Amino acid sequence: MNINRRHFLMGLAALGGLGGIFTHQYLAQSSSLKTPIEEKKSTSSQKVVTDNSVSETSQIPPNVRIVLISDLNSQYGSTSYEPEVHQAIALIPELKPDLILCAGDSIAGQKLSLTNSQIKAMWAAFDRDIGEKIRDLGIPYGFTIGNHDGSGGIVKGNLVFKRERKLASEYWNDPQHTPKLNFIDRAQFPFYYSFKEKDIFFLVWDASTNLISQQQLTWAEKSLASDAAQKAKMRVVLGHLPLYAVAVGRNKPGAYLHNATSLQMLLERYGVHTYISGHHHAYYPGKKGQLQLLHAGALGGGPRKLLNSNLPPRKTLTLLDIDLSSTTTVYTTYNMKTKEVISDRSLPQVIVSPNGKIYRRDLT
Numbered sequence: 001m002n003i004n005r006r007h008f009l010m011g012l013a014a015l016g017g018l019g020g021i022f023t024h025q026y027l028a029q030s031s032s033l034k035t036p037i038e039e040k041k042s043t044s045s046q047k048v049v050t051d052n053s054v055s056e057t058s059q060i061p062p063n064v065r066i067v068l069i070s071d072l073n074s075q076y077g078s079t080s081y082e083p084e085v086h087q088a089i090a091l092i093p094e095l096k097p098d099l100i101l102c103a104g105d106s107i108a109g110q111k112l113s114l115t116n117s118q119i120k121a122m123w124a125a126f127d128r129d130i131g132e133k134i135r136d137l138g139i140p141y142g143f144t145i146g147n148h149d150g151s152g153g154i155v156k157g158n159l160v161f162k163r164e165r166k167l168a169s170e171y172w173n174d175p176q177h178t179p180k181l182n183f184i185d186r187a188q189f190p191f192y193y194s195f196k197e198k199d200i201f202f203l204v205w206d207a208s209t210n211l212i213s214q215q216q217l218t219w220a221e222k223s224l225a226s227d228a229a230q231k232a233k234m235r236v237v238l239g240h241l242p243l244y245a246v247a248v249g250r251n252k253p254g255a256y257l258h259n260a261t262s263l264q265m266l267l268e269r270y271g272v273h274t275y276i277s278g279h280h281h282a283y284y285p286g287k288k289g290q291l292q293l294l295h296a297g298a299l300g301g302g303p304r305k306l307l308n309s310n311l312p313p314r315k316t317l318t319l320l321d322i323d324l325s326s327t328t329t330v331y332t333t334y335n336m337k338t339k340e341v342i343s344d345r346s347l348p349q350v351i352v353s354p355n356g357k358i359y360r361r362d363l364t
């Protein structure tokens with residue numbers, strides 16, 4: 001579980017085309033950065049940012065590590081991925097996660113003019129560059145369907161991207177491609193399903209549009225109320241669209257979930273610890289009420305600026321370290337261009353979304 005930051009950076013440098021970035025000076029500077037795990041293992045006089053505030057470190061190291069990736073796709077129809085995607089996938093063995101999660105948009109669909117063979121070629125490219133590599137690691141992989149994978153958009157009662165959804169379902173239901181997860185309910189896989197890893201219950205819902213159907217909500221409530229969920233040490237929900245907007249250009253209806261307050265109340269009612277989302281292409285460690293809101297940044301095209309911020313857009317990968325004994329989480333988010341850790345404290349303290357304010361999680 002423990003990683004050495006210098007080792008991490010050197011591992012990055014060893015990846016194709018990156019050698020020039022890592023000067024001695026850079027390594028000297030960066031080696032002063034500590035990962036939260038290193039901090040957690042140090043003396044109790046040190047402090048770390050956990051879920052809610054700065055708190056005393058625990059002597060017990062975190063026992064579950066998740067690598068979170070998101071929004072991998074390039075332009076419509078693309079069968080290649082940008083360098084940061086390849087770098088992130090190549091890094092995963094170094095990071096030694098117990099689980100890998102993807103918050104959606106694995107391919108570049110959502111265009112009616114794309115032919116079946118073009119869509120299949122995109123899934124083949126995903127498999128070649130990402131799917132197969134993750135399977136070879138033998139690490140469980142949970143993912144959610146994004147709007148570019150198979151949008152659930154409905155017009156006049158019809159699924160607009162029915163063909164893309166059928167092909168996404170075919171890809172993921174091919175026994176060669178289905179991730180090895182401890183499924184609890186996979187009747188509607190890959191659109192909505194649940195699984196358990198390391199005594200954490202994960203519910204994945206289809207938030208590829210801003211509307212979570214009543215059928216799904218009924219299923220989600222029943223699943224979260226189940227013994228499997230309630231007896232787990234922690235509950236996490238994964239969906240593509242966030243409850244609240246965090247990014248410039250994504251702060252209009254359609255780009256975040258409809259009826260967020262009631263969804264939030266549903267998740268809180270069943271003790272969901274964290275809702276993980278993508279789509280906004282901007283990392284933000286938020287919190288609203290009792291619910292942690294982890295907004296994953298993009299690795300593929302189009303990173304975005306956060307609302308209420310002049311910070312530049314950045315492509316990111318996030319490590320999520322979970323201490324199950326205290327049900328606390330620590331995020332370590334890397335700027336995939338510079339390979340530096342992004343300090344959560346450099347991010348806006350509050351984000352004013354059209355449907356509500358969310359706060360940086362260390363402030364509430």
Ligand SMILES: [Fe+2]
Nearest residue numbers: 105146147279
């Ligand atoms: Fe998206």
